[in-house]
Amino acid sequence: DAGVIQSPRHEVTEMGQEVTLRCKPISGHDYLFWYRQTMMRGLELLIYFNNNVPIDDSGMPEDRFSAKMPNASFSTLKIQPSEPRDSAVYFCASSLEAGAREQYFGPGTRLTVT
């Protein structure tokens, strides 16, 4: 299996620009998660989906952030407008409903907003 795929791997943008991060989960997985990791705040869960439906978006920092999952094999996290404090590594992860529910992480997108 290819694992969780994220794109781009690196993104550098200017403040005020729109940023879209993409994720392809492992085929057959029921859950998809978006995380943000920074030195100051560590690993934070932003939002997660079950069968393409958003279940908990309480971690989304503010209205500038939005996430969609139009089908089982694709999800986006959008920031509009972006700000320097959004600079972080964003991870996507997926898991199965059954079993131990371990999550499989993608390689991350390193976002730098200048």
Next chain:
Amino acid sequence: GNSVTQMEGPVTLSEEAFLTINCTYTATGYPSLFWYVQYPGEGLQLLLKATKADDKGSNKGFEATYRKETTSFHLEKGSVQVSDSAVYFCALAPRRTGTASKLTFGTGTRLQVTL
């Protein structure tokens, strides 16, 4: 609610030393427990897991035993290598199906192994 507490880092060891990273948890029911490892510049990788009391998860020389009586899942390795330098995260997942499936992570413990 669920929570995971890990020992503060960084942990600095010489190569071939014995490693223990403590992890304790609070949860309702009987969660599944995990250790993840994050190497520099990479995403989190599942290192090992245990799904019920007294289970021992093991991988790459690392071991952890699910201790229900002490609500612990300490990570151990008998002889660390420089290549083990990374950040280690303890995590738990609720067991019941149909409920929130999100993992609860500890804050991570950085391990530095020197020659």
